Amino acid sequence: MMPFKEMAKLDKIIHEPARLSIMSALDACTMAEFLFLQELTGLTKGNLSSHLSKLERAGFLMIDKQFVRRKIPHTTIRITREGKNAISSYWKQLDQIREITKQWEKKNK
Amino acid sequence: MMPFKEMAKLDKIIHEPARLSIMSALDACTMAEFLFLQELTGLTKGNLSSHLSKLERAGFLMIDKQFVRRKIPHTTIRITREGKNAISSYWKQLDQIREITKQWEKKNK
DNA sequence: CAATTAGGTTTATGATGCAAACAAGTTCAT
DNA sequence: ATGAACTTGTTTGCATCATAAACCTAATTG
Numbered sequence: 001m002m003p004f005k006e007m008a009k010l011d012k013i014i015h016e017p018a019r020l021s022i023m024s025a026l027d028a029c030t031m032a033e034f035l036f037l038q039e040l041t042g043l044t045k046g047n048l049s050s051h052l053s054k055l056e057r058a059g060f061l062m063i064d065k066q067f068v069r070r071k072i073p074h075t076t077i078r079i080t081r082e083g084k085n086a087i088s089s090y091w092k093q094l095d096q097i098r099e100i101t102k103q104w105e106k107k108n109k
Numbered sequence: 110m111m112p113f114k115e116m117a118k119l120d121k122i123i124h125e126p127a128r129l130s131i132m133s134a135l136d137a138c139t140m141a142e143f144l145f146l147q148e149l150t151g152l153t154k155g156n157l158s159s160h161l162s163k164l165e166r167a168g169f170l171m172i173d174k175q176f177v178r179r180k181i182p183h184t185t186i187r188i189t190r191e192g193k194n195a196i197s198s199y200w201k202q203l204d205q206i207r208e209i210t211k212q213w214e215k216k217n218k
Numbered sequence: 219c220a221a222t223t224a225g226g227t228t229t230a231t232g233a234t235g236c237a238a239a240c241a242a243g244t245t246c247a248t
Numbered sequence: 249a250t251g252a253a254c255t256t257g258t259t260t261g262c263a264t265c266a267t268a269a270a271c272c273t274a275a276t277t278g
Contacts, residue, residue, distance in 0.1 A: 002149055003133070004130035004131075004133055004134045004149045004150045004151070005130070005149075005150060005151035007126045007127075007129050007130040007133070008126050008127060008130065008150075008151065008152075010126050012126075015124075015126065016265090016266080017116045017117050017119050017121075017124065018116075018117060018266080018267090020116050021113035021114065021115075021116040021117065022113075024112070024113055024116070024210050025113045027214075028210065028213060028214040028217060029217065034225070034226070035224090035225075035226095040111055040113045040114075041113045041114060041117075042113070042114040042117065043117075043267095044267075044268070044269095045225075045226055045227085046226085046227075046228085046229095046267070046268065046269075046270095047266070047267055047268080048226090049226060049227055049228090050227085050228090050265095050266080050267085051266085053227090054265095065226090071273090071274060071275075072224075072225075072274075072275075073224090073225055073226065073273090073274090074225080075225080075226075091207070098200070101133050101137065104137060105136075105137035108137060108138065125234085125235080127235080127236095143256075143257070144255095144256075144257095152236095153236075153237065153238095154256075154257055154258085155236070155237060155238075155239095155257085155258075155259085155260095156235075156236060156237080157257090158257060158258055158259090159235080159236085159258085159259090160235085162258090163234095174257090181243075181244075181255070181256075182242090182243085182255085182256050182257065183256080184256080184257070
């Protein structure tokens with residue numbers, strides 16, 4: 001079996017570093033506020049916002065925007081079951097590919 | 110320590126799935142012909158060609174084009190020492206991030 | 219009341235990955 | 249021997265994407 005083709009099948013939504021860090025943080029936290037997530041990931045507000053939208057469209061998280069005293073926005077992000085599955089199987093897939101690569105390497109020596 | 114920011118520092122040249130598979134294959138083979146590499150990775154010739162150029166410009170591999178009986182092109186690709194270092198430290202870095210993520214997760218439970 | 223801060227979103231642009239088109243030569247069929 | 253099809257790649261064009269800058273609305277501060 002040749003593992004190299006499998007790498008192309010890695011979920012690109014998750015694979016992108018900014019989103020990988022968002023999803024990893026959320027996988028650990030389950031839920032987080034926008035600004036906390038920004039601190040964790042070091043992303044700018046703009047990038048964080050657009051990556052969150054993309055992850056939301058993918059069904060990997062839910063964005064809950066509340067208004068404190070009806071005024072100040074306060075955004076809470078929650079990972080979904082689908083999101084937890086996605087990142088968990090991302091790592092699983094990557095590990096498998098690496099394992100198979102090692103074996104392939106041995107065999108071809 | 111917060112591992113999530115570190116993900117943004119992963120070498121983007123290596124990180125891209127097509128190139129990750131090229132570099133993994135070359136790391137195992139040390140050298141390979143264009144068509145063999147195409148078979149291993151499942152990439153189209155066009156994509157393989159342009160990814161190889163990018164990896165060559167990055168100094169991660171060397172492209173040696175020979176002409177069989179002075180006519181038919183025959184391209185051999187060889188990973189460089191720099192390329193071997195790059196992919197090895199890519200995996201090392203990823204492992205570290207994952208390890209720290211796990212610890213961070215525990216601490217915050 | 220003007221300026222600045224808070225908490226995000228939208229826009230613009232520069233880079234990127236990909237497939238389709240192209241190139242340069244060779245072999246095969248007729 | 250001529251042209252159709254195959255080899256072995258490279259170049260081009262398009263569509264997507266990531267990012268920073270600009271923007272928005274409300275609140276606070278001087």
